[in-house]
Amino acid sequence: MVNEQMRQNWTQGAAGWVENEQIFDFTYQPVTSAVVAAAALAPGQRVLDIGCGTGTLLLAAIDVGAVPVGVDISPVMVAAASARVPDATVGIADAQTDDLLAIAPGPTFDRVVSRYGVMFFDDPTAAFTNIRSACTPGARLSFACWRDVSENPTFTLGTTTLLDLMTDPPPTPGPRAPGPMAFAEPSYVHEFLGAAGWSDVDVAPLDFDCFYSEDGDGVEERLTIVLGLASGRVAAAQLRPRLGEEGWAALLDDLRAELRTHVVDGKACASGRVLAGHRSGMTVGYDAPTPLSTEPRSPMAGPSAG
Numbered sequence: 203m204v205n206e207q208m209r210q211n212w213t214q215g216a217a218g219w220v221e222n223e224q225i226f227d228f229t230y231q232p233v234t235s236a237v238v239a240a241a242a243l244a245p246g247q248r249v250l251d252i253g254c255g256t257g258t259l260l261l262a263a264i265d266v267g268a269v270p271v272g273v274d275i276s277p278v279m280v281a282a283a284s285a286r287v288p289d290a291t292v293g294i295a296d297a298q299t300d301d302l303l304a305i306a307p308g309p310t311f312d313r314v315v316s317r318y319g320v321m322f323f324d325d326p327t328a329a330f331t332n333i334r335s336a337c338t339p340g341a342r343l344s345f346a347c348w349r350d351v352s353e354n355p356t357f358t359l360g361t362t363t364l365l366d367l368m369t370d371p372p373p374t375p376g377p378r379a380p381g382p383m384a385f386a387e388p389s390y391v392h393e394f395l396g397a398a399g400w401s402d403v404d405v406a407p408l409d410f411d412c413f414y415s416e417d418g419d420g421v422e423e424r425l426t427i428v429l430g431l432a433s434g435r436v437a438a439a440q441l442r443p444r445l446g447e448e449g450w451a452a453l454l455d456d457l458r459a460e461l462r463t464h465v466v467d468g469k470a471c472a473s474g475r476v477l478a479g480h481r482s483g484m485t486v487g488y489d490a491p492t493p494l495s496t497e498p499r500s501p502m503a504g505p506s507a508g
């Protein structure tokens with residue numbers, strides 16, 4: 203089945219994202235603002251959030267008086283977003299294949315937004331064609347995606363130490379393979395958005411400071427993220443039994459010490475904060491689709507049962 207691996211990953215791995223939603227929302231606040239600004243959200247617009255996760259952008263849309271609809275392939279994420287943002291319509295759907303208007307029957311969408319929720323498709327051209335078919339002519343698409351891992355220490359700080367200790371570390375996905383870095387090449391983003399019928403594509407880098415706490419040094423928060431993400435959970439499952447409880451606790455202390463070496467003075471925080479990726483960044487692609495063809499939309503697929 204299309205996107206089956208990601209459906210499983212994001213169903214099994216959603217808990218770490220849901221439990222740590224506040225840390226992510228603080229850390230990625232600059233990204234949230236960038237997506238909202240690029241989308242030029244306005245009251246009354248119908249806004250579709252792809253891979254809505256726990257609903258941060260749904261809240262942002264409500265804040266400006268827009269009408270948000272969130273879709274996500276993970277039932278765990280959809281349950282979390284529904285509970286957190288009861289005023290939004292949220293449904294389980296694969297944005298590549300499902301009829302996105304079936305989640306929230308009504309007019310086509312004026313805006314499509316996503317914070318890191320669009321890099322997981324088996325076929326990005328098919329996905330963005332499907333997304334476009336749910337949009338009003340002239341609608342705008344704005345999303346954030348990651349640049350290359352070499353530019354993003356937020357993917358490696360602390361994590362590499364754990365993975366290096368594993369005898370059987372998870373394989374590194376190849377370039378363009380579905381995953382966080384799939385859209386790291388702007389030319390690729392232009393290629394599939396153009397092929398999917400989106401026009402005036404603009405991919406712009408955004409550098410932001412990746413801090414993990416507003417009022418502390420962020421060491422525990424960063425450690426929580428390292429252990430909560432898929433790589434950390436896999437590493438813990440392998441290393442903890444091997445090292446025993448004492449060895450595991452010692453390793454966590456080593457990790458804390460490593461993270462402390464990344465604490466810098468923060469303007470807003472006297473105690474300093476962990477800084478993973480001063481130049482950490484992503485691209486925001488935003489765009490307006492060409493007018494839709496007069497062909498009927500593809501047959502209703504209905505929301506996926508996940």
Ligand SMILES: C[S@@+](CC[C@H](N)C(=O)[O-])C[C@H]1O[C@@H](n2cnc3c(N)ncnc32)[C@H](O)[C@@H]1O
Pocket residue numbers: 205208209212213226252253254255256257258273274275276279295296297298316317318319320322323
């Ligand atoms: C990195 S998380 C981002 C979540 C949220 N947008 C945020 O910023 O907090 C990626 C999200 O994309 C969702 N996702 C992955 N593939 C998808 C697909 N084919 N259709 C819809 N959602 C998908 C995942 O379930 C997950 O919730």
